[in-house]
Amino acid sequence: MADAPPRHILIFEPDERGHAREWFEHLTRFAAERHPYLKLTLAVPRRLAEAIHVPPSTSIQTLSEKEERRSLAPQLAVSGMGRWNTMQSHLASSGADYGFFLGLDHITLPLALGLRARRPVSGILFRPSAHYDDDHAASRTSLKERIRDLRKQVLYALMLRNPSLDIVFSLDPYFLSTTATSKVRGLVDPAFPLPAPSPEAAGIRPTDGRVLFLLFGEISERKGLLALFDALAHLAPETAARMSVLVAGRIEPPLRELAAERADALRSVLPLRLSFDDRFLPAEELAGLVRRADVILAPYQRFVGSSGVMLWAASAGKPIITQDYGLIGRLTREHRLGLAVDTTDAAALASAISKAVRRGPAALAEEKTVKAFAAHRTPGRFAATILDGVLKREPSQTAAREAGEEIARSRTGHASSLR
The missing domain is CATH 3.40.50.2000 (Glycogen Phosphorylase B;)
Structure with a gap:
């Protein structure tokens, strides 16, 4: 000592x-x-x-x-x-x-x-x-x-x-x-106070009433990108037609080609808007995206530890869909930050996404406890x-x-x- x-x-x-x-x-x-x-x-x-x-x-x-x-x-x-x-x-x-x-x-x-x-x-x-x-x-x-x-x-x-x-x-x-x-x-x-959004983040939100789901950060297999694709394939066409998915952040090089192939396959069978912004995003631009999103996706694959994505979501008052495992799952449940599900199960993850579309993002989290969670950190x-x-x-x-x-x-x- x-x-x-x-x-x-x-x-x-x-x-x-x-x-x-x-x-x-x-x-x-x-x-x-x-x-x-x-x-x-x-x-x-x-x-x-x-x-x-x-x-x-x-x-x-x-x-x-x-x-x-x-x-x-x-x-x-x-x-x-x-x-x-x-x-x-x-x-x-x-x-x-x-x-x-x-x-x-x-x-x-x-x-x-x-x-x-x-x-x-x-x-x-x-x-x-x-x-x-x-x-x-x-x-x-x-x-x-x-x-x-x-x-x-x-x-x-x-x-x-x-x-x-x-x-x-x-x-x-x-x-x-x-x-x-x-x-x-x-x-x-x-939970870092979100900076003012930059002009580059303007206009991302769809104008036709679709629910916008955002997966952001350093995009790796651990972050659940491929698991997300598996889940999206389980969606009913009428659900897919009411939503958009944006993947924003640098995608690990080994995943890039596969991600593009999987995305093309999904677009060919579902009326889904799925887009990528494969680069490092400055905090001001990322803040604008988080504010404009309806639901934050964090489908970690049995990840151990804390999550900056979870904290950004809470700071912006956005519900999160994430894993039910470890600290992230525990905090999500106890503070009612969103839905904690088995993200290794494509059907379970698809069900959570469908619920957000069907019932509305506001039904996923408790606004009061989300605010308290962010204010405490x-x-x-x-x-x-x-x-x-x-x-x-x-x-x-x-x-x-x-x-x-x-x-x-x-x-x-x-x-x-x-x-």
Whole structure:
């Protein structure tokens, strides 16, 4: 554990995708406003360094191609050691007295092996899955998933014993009740306030009354693109004639050709409007699309962890259709954010889409609870929880109250035990 509050924190993240841009901006802005004496240095790939907007007080060190390549290796053991060694190198070169991993999941193996860091380290645990028994999806848990969860259980137990590890910030509030250590703290995944839409997003909404479904982000097989095509093939023609589907975001290269073929096949048999915008969308343009959509699609394929798509939908007050598995399914059900279904079952996913068309998008979610869900997950609370925790300070009164409420919920009936 850290004996004294740090004065210089190095924050490390080698992956430019996902939450990194927003999280860096939340943390650096909060530090500049609330902790001006604190120095932050970011160790990031060059593309991310060029894309993020941080205060002048924040320093940036760019990763070398070799560091980036090793940190992003497909083999988890290789990437874990690559990230660990890169962090140690940049702790030394920056002179920082504290290291923070934006994604701690990749570092569980080095920490579990007992490797010691140059300085105390903390990080965000994005995908703690081992504690689910599982809620609505237990009967479909595969042997591979059970082995994965057992492996995580062992790694977590060993990781938490490592004296170099200061704090684990968990994005899953239900994980809190599975640990008996003060090292684990709850952390909300912030629902970023949607920026003003750009002119490029104007005019996307159909004018003939069709229900607009939007699937957006980094489009991968895990995001459920092919599963969505399977579901659309189950729709009745009269349902398809009343809806449009827009897939907006970069499609992984291996999926592009297949996606085009599947889309052409669907258009040939159904009166369905199905279109693609295969590129990285700036936040302002994406905000316009989310606001204009009627339903947000997030048909993840048994994904473990939090979802930026879910948070964008909640911020815009849009219902979501997503998986019934893991944290995403649990939050969707408990906060009535939309429909949580077995997204690996094409007929079940098609039924949810048909329901949205037949009954109207407003019938899918509870407006009051959606607003409360988004209001509870603010960028300020996210940044305050991390920096106040690392600096050994009491969180703000509002943050403390909200954190206490979330911890209480996780410890009273909502949490499952480790397997």
